[in-house]
Each structure stands twice: as C-alpha cells, then as structure tokens.
Amino acid sequence: MKLAISLFLPMFLLNALAAGAADMALEAKLVWGTNDDKTDANCKPVDADLAGKLHGMFKWKNYYEITNRTAMMPLDQMCDLKMSDRCTLKLKNVGESRIEVHCIGQGKQVHEGAYMLAPTAWVVLGGNCTNNTAWFIGLRAVDDSKRAVTKN
Amino acid sequence: MKHDFEVKIQARLDGELSEQEARRMDEWIARDAEAGALAAELGRLKGVLSRNETAAAVPESREFYWSKIQREIQRMDRSVVAARGGWSWRRWAKPLAGLAALGCVLAIVRWETSPPAFDEISATGEGMEAITFHDQSAGMTVVWLQDSTPQVKKASDAPAAPISIPDPGESEVE
Amino acid sequence: MSTDHEKSALAEPDLVGLAQQGELTAFEELVARHRDKIYARAYSMMRNEDEALDLSQDAWVKGWQRLKQFQGDSSFVTWMTRIVINLCLDQLRKQKRQRAESIEAMEEESGGVERHMPVIVANPTEGLERAELRARIDRALGQLSNEHRTVLVLHEFEELEYKEIARRMKCSIGTVMSRLFYARRRMASLLAGLKRENSE
Numbered sequence: 316m317k318l319a320i321s322l323f324l325p326m327f328l329l330n331a332l333a334a335g336a337a338d339m340a341l342e343a344k345l346v347w348g349t350n351d352d353k354t355d356a357n358c359k360p361v362d363a364d365l366a367g368k369l370h371g372m373f374k375w376k377n378y379y380e381i382t383n384r385t386a387m388m389p390l391d392q393m394c395d396l397k398m399s400d401r402c403t404l405k406l407k408n409v410g411e412s413r414i415e416v417h418c419i420g421q422g423k424q425v426h427e428g429a430y431m432l433a434p435t436a437w438v439v440l441g442g443n444c445t446n447n448t449a450w451f452i453g454l455r456a457v458d459d460s461k462r463a464v465t466k467n
Numbered sequence: 468m469k470h471d472f473e474v475k476i477q478a479r480l481d482g483e484l485s486e487q488e489a490r491r492m493d494e495w496i497a498r499d500a501e502a503g504a505l506a507a508e509l510g511r512l513k514g515v516l517s518r519n520e521t522a523a524a525v526p527e528s529r530e531f532y533w534s535k536i537q538r539e540i541q542r543m544d545r546s547v548v549a550a551r552g553g554w555s556w557r558r559w560a561k562p563l564a565g566l567a568a569l570g571c572v573l574a575i576v577r578w579e580t581s582p583p584a585f586d587e588i589s590a591t592g593e594g595m596e597a598i599t600f601h602d603q604s605a606g607m608t609v610v611w612l613q614d615s616t617p618q619v620k621k622a623s624d625a626p627a628a629p630i631s632i633p634d635p636g637e638s639e640v641e
Numbered sequence: 642m643s644t645d646h647e648k649s650a651l652a653e654p655d656l657v658g659l660a661q662q663g664e665l666t667a668f669e670e671l672v673a674r675h676r677d678k679i680y681a682r683a684y685s686m687m688r689n690e691d692e693a694l695d696l697s698q699d700a701w702v703k704g705w706q707r708l709k710q711f712q713g714d715s716s717f718v719t720w721m722t723r724i725v726i727n728l729c730l731d732q733l734r735k736q737k738r739q740r741a742e743s744i745e746a747m748e749e750e751s752g753g754v755e756r757h758m759p760v761i762v763a764n765p766t767e768g769l770e771r772a773e774l775r776a777r778i779d780r781a782l783g784q785l786s787n788e789h790r791t792v793l794v795l796h797e798f799e800e801l802e803y804k805e806i807a808r809r810m811k812c813s814i815g816t817v818m819s820r821l822f823y824a825r826r827r828m829a830s831l832l833a834g835l836k837r838e839n840s841e
Binding site for chain 3: 470481508512513516521
C-alpha cells in the first residue's frame with residue numbers, strides 16, 4: 316500500500332500541477348464599432364490598447380465595449396461565455412496556448428476556428444451590423460498574475 | 468442667350484473648337500457683355516476646380532484592404548484551374564504517391580515534436596465566408612465574417628448580421 | 642525574389658514588370674502606393690464610402706487579371722484610374738435603371754432651374770483658405786446629380802475630352818456639353834450659396 320502511494324502520489328501531484336499549468340486565463344470583449352458618438356453610461360469606450368489596434372485596422376470612429384468577460388479555462392474542457400442575449404462563445408482550451416472558438420449568433424453557429432492566444436496579441440472576430448456599424452469579439456490570454464476566476 | 472451659344476462659349480474655354488471657330492467666339496465674347504460675363508464665370512470655376520479636388524483616403528488599413536483583394540484574386544485563380552480541368556491524375560499518380568508517403572512520415576515526426584503553428588479555420592456558418600489575416604506589427608489576428616451570397620457581395624447590401632449589438636441600455640458590462 | 646522590404650524601394654516600372662510575371666507581392670506594393678488615388682476617384686463618382694471601397698477593390702482585381710495588357714502607354718495609375726472609372730460608370734448605369742424616373746431627374750438632363758440662373762459675377766471662392774475651399778467644393782459635388790457630377794469629374798479632374806467622355810458615358814457629345822454646362826452652373830450657384838450661408 317505504502318509502495319503504491321509513494322509511486323502514484325507524486326505522479327498524481329505532477330499531473331495536477333501540469334494540468335494547472337495548462338489552464339488558460341482568457342479575456343473576451345464584445346465591442347461595437349460606430350461613427351456615432353454615444354454618451355450613454357453603458358457605452359464605455361474600449362481600452363486604449365484594443366482601441367488603437369481597431370482604429371489602425373478599421374474605418375469606424377468609435378469603439379465601445381459592450382461586454383467584458385474573463386474565464387479560467389481548464390485543459391480540454393468546453394467553456395461557454397455569454398457575450399449578449401444574441402451571442403455566445405463556446406471555447407475550448409486545447410493546450411499549447413491554443414483555443415478552439417465556436418461563435419454562436421442568434422442560435423446558429425456563425426464561425427469556428429482554432430487560434431494561438433498570447434497576452435500581448437488579440438484575436439478579433441468581426442462583421443457588419445445594421446446602420447453601417449460593426450461588431451467585434453476580441454480574445455486574448457490574460458497574464459497569470461492578473462487572473463480573475465469567473466466561470467460561466 | 469440661346470443654349471447653343473452658351474455651350475459654344477464653354478467649348479471655347481475647354482479648347483474643343485477649331486481655330487476658326489475659336490477666333491469667332493473670342494470676338495463675340497469681347498463685344499457681348501452677357502457672353503463675357505458667362506465666359507468669366509465658367510473660367511473662374513474651371514480654375515478653382517482643377518486645383519482643389521479633395522483627396523479622399525482609404526478608410527481601412529493596408530493589410531485589411533489588401534486581404535480582400537488578395538482573397539478574390541486567389542478565388543479567381545482557383546476557378547480558372549478548375550475550369551481547365553485541374554490535374555491529369557494518371558500523369559501525376561506516381562510522383563504524388565511518393566510525395567504523400569513522404570508527407571505522412573514527416574507529419575508523424577512533427578506531431579511527436581510540436582503542434583502546428585498555423586491557425587485552422589474549420590468552418591463558417593452557411594452563407595458566410597471568413598477573411599483572415601495577421602497583422603504582426605499590431606499583434607492582432609483578424610477574422611472578418613461576411614455574407615457570401617452573390618447578390619449581397621457589396622457590404623452596403625448586407626442583411627442583418629447574425630451577431631447584433633444589444634441596446635446599450637440593456638448591456639451587461641462587467 | 643526580392644523581399645517585401647526591398648519591393649518598397651523598387652521603381653514602378655520594375656514593380657509592374659514583376660507583377661506581370663505573376664509576383665503578387667509586387668502587385669501588393671503597387672496597390673499600397675496607389676490605393677488612395679483609386680479609392681478617391683471611386684468616391685468622387687459614387688459619393689458612398691462602401692461602394693467606393695468595393696469598386697476600388699474590384700478595380701484592383703481587374704487590374705491584376707489584365708496586367709499583361711498594360712503596355713506602358715500611360716502611367717500605371719492612369720491605367721488603373723480608367724479601370725475604376727469604367728466600373729463606377731457601370732454601377733451608376735445599373736443604379737439608374739433601378740431608380741424610378743422622376744420629373745426632377747428629367748429636368749436635370751435638360752437643365753431645369755439652371756436655365757434661369759443669373760450669371761454669378763462675384764467670385765464665391767475668393768479669400769477662402771485652401772482647406773475650406775476644398776471642403777466646399779466637396780460638399781457641392783455631393784449635391785449634384787450622378788450625371789452632372791460624373792461629367793464634371795471626368796472633364797475637370799480626369800481631363801478627358803468631350804469625345805472620350807461621350808464614349809465612356811455612352812451618350813452623344815451634345816449631351817456631354819449640355820450636362821457639363823449645367824453641372825458648372827449648378828456648382829457655381831452652390832458655391833455662391835455656401836458662401837452666403839457661412840457669412841450669415
């Protein structure tokens with residue numbers, strides 16, 4: 316018995332540590348691109364880092380953060396993030412800083428793909444909305460030291 | 468003044484008359500006050516317009532603008548290859564088989580060492596297409612989703628998007 | 642094959658030559674150099690950002706397909722400008738067929754209110770800063786009909802002759818002359834009106 320514990324306990328602990336190390340903390344933002352100036356309290360301009368990147372790439376004058384979610388994603392587990400009543404992300408951490416993304420819009424799968432995520436780089440999904448506006452979903456890995464544990 | 472004469476004054480200004488006609492128009496403009504005033508107005512406007520066109524700039528980044536052009540060029544190249552009948556399989560069977568075997572060996576070796584570094588786009592929804600590009604300097608990968616049906620190829624014709632933004636008054640910002 | 646960085650240092654004839662041999666990166670460099678000009682021409686004709694973006698990109702794709710036909714008789718950007726102009730004209734013709742004919746539209750063809758306008762004697766653009774003048778011209782162009790604006794753009798900015806404009810717009814030289822005349826009168830009136838608005 317002691318032999319079994321001494322053999323298997325280190326393996327179990329190592330495995331648990333390895334699994335913890337492979338967990339990924341992720342940040343997801345739903346952003347609205349528009350040329351209108353919004354003064355509504357719920358229309359918060361997106362942070363400067365992402366705003367700069369979006370301004371450099373796209374044509375809209377303003378980018379507002381509609382939803383911001385963070386999640387801890389264990390390895391090989393599917394995680395749902397509800398970004399709005401009409402948009403849900405199904406995400407899976409597949410290891411080596413890669414995630415599978417399934418984007419569900421109004422009940423239908425709009426897109427699926429697999430991407431590398433790093434704390435310094437954004438993966439942005441986007442598309443046109445009505446009235447010459449656009450939606451964006453920004454994803455990035457969050458630095459370990461800033462993890463907020465929010466499971467959805 | 469008759470319209471025929473008005474457009475002739477204009478044509479004189481634009482250098483569209485023969486030498487003889489131009490001389491006759493110059494004489495008339497010099498002696499007729501109304502013709503002279505019209506010539507002056509048209510001349511002023513011509514000078515102002517030619518020097519003061521506003522230069523609009525593309526409201527998208529270089530990479531994004533180019534990605535759509537590149538994608539269309541590649542799509543057309545693929546359809547040209549398909550129209551020509553593509554590969555002649557008999558001719559290429561043996562070399563392809565050899566390459567495939569080599570490829571399998573390499574894939575197995577690579578799989579043991581590291582996962583692929585490229586992004587894999589598995590699928591988009593029905594009627595949608597995705598344009599993907601990487602901007603290394605900005606540290607951003609962008610996947611732009613749009614309707615792929617021909618009659619709505621233009622962005623301005625796009626129907627309501629599958630992802631829509633809720634009324635900001637109802638949003639949950641955390 | 643030269644790197645992307647080296648391509649930005651290449652002279653245009655060399656880039657065109659490489660692109661004609663199938664080097665897409667050379668063509669990308671050409672797009673980067675001239676995209677604003679081609680887009681600006683499309684925007685001046687269509688007055689719609691999305692349409693101008695789509696048509697300018699269509700023009701680049703067509704340019705790539707027809708690149709081997711470019712012989713160097715004109716500059717590359719002039720050749721590309723002709724392509725985007727033709728695409729814009731096609732699109733305007735399509736829109737015209739879809740648009741219901743209106744009395745206003747018919748009057749615009751024949752001159753309408755411009756027939757009765759007095760000649761503008763004072764120079765409405767005198768004393769304006771260049772940026773303000775350009776902004777007013779741009780606003781006034783936006784208020785013209787498609788036909789008036791097209792003929793003005795092709796003549797004043799592209800410096801095409803009446804005969805060439807008639808060929809591209811698929812109309813008679815007489816129609817070109819009439820449209821150009823009324824477009825100019827309308828512009829003069831709009832610029833004078835904008836000056837009056839600003840001074841009130």
